[in-house]
């Protein structure tokens with residue numbers, strides 16, 4: 001009769017498996033990409049009960065330096081991540097499995113990012129005092145994501161500065177309308193927000209509004225500054241700015257229809273606008289918004305050929321021509337901003353990029 005081998009420890013299990021020609025559990029765990037652990041939880045005290053040898057690869061620690069030595073596991077978690085990790089362990093002990101990521105301190109003092117897959121183990125009648133889980137080192141992925149975020153942010157700032165510089169090109173030639181596009185951009189974005197446009201669409205709207213008059217670089221400078229009314233031919237030259245703006249912008253791969261915003265910002269709901277005589281919903285929403293913001297800003301400001309008409313006159317014009325010339329929803333959102341939201345146009349001296 002065979003007797004079962006006496007097993008006193010994990011090492012003994014390993015010996016039995018090795019004798020049977022099977023891989024030892026310790027070797028299986030060592031081959032794992034993860035470091036496995038068991039933690040004993042007692043309130044905010046969380047102490048390692050067991051950890052696999054891979055902790056050496058992950059944190060430069062030995063099993064012995066962790067088990068029985070780390071009085072409180074939480075002290076090894078990055079201070080910024082501690083509250084969330086403790087909160088998560090509470091959730092886990094209530095019976096949920098979860099994945100979370102945080103930083104653990106390496107033996108050399110720096111931190112490694114770990115992806116932790118964790119669940120509770122009930123301990124008989126005492127409930128879930130133990131959590132078991134596995135850490136996978138995701139430091140490189142986290143650092144790559146960080147670098148990507150920084151690059152994207154740098155690109156975003158470069159884009160803002162580039163568009164700001166393009167806006168300034170027009171305004172250097174046309175000092176009478178200094179700050180016009182910046183103020184239109186500010187108002188247009190507020191209207192967009194009032195109308196519930198997504199953050200992304202609103203950002204595109206701001207870019208489009210910032211340079212909606214870029215085509216004025218193709219209009220003779222003396223026309224821009226003319227203190228008297230224009231004749232028909234001159235008016236046509238002036239009106240060409242929206243088509244010129246489109247030509248300038250159309251090959252830039254903005255993630256928004258910025259070139260169309262420039263082209264359509266003088267289109268009007270009844271088809272009386274230019275350059276294409278588009279009607280109602282055929283006009284891009286952003287262009288309908290810029291169109292209203294453009295009129296309001298222009299009427300509220302001084303022009304070479306007239307004094308400022310004031311914001312009340314501007315809002316009266318928008319209200320009177322809502323539906324016929326201006327999108328009714330846009331006109332109403334604009335009126336609500338000034339009347340109920342206490343909105344005022346920003347100072348014209350503010351630089352194009354300071355309002356982002």
Ligand SMILES: [Fe+2]
Pocket residue numbers: 212213241265266294
């Ligand atoms: Fe314009």
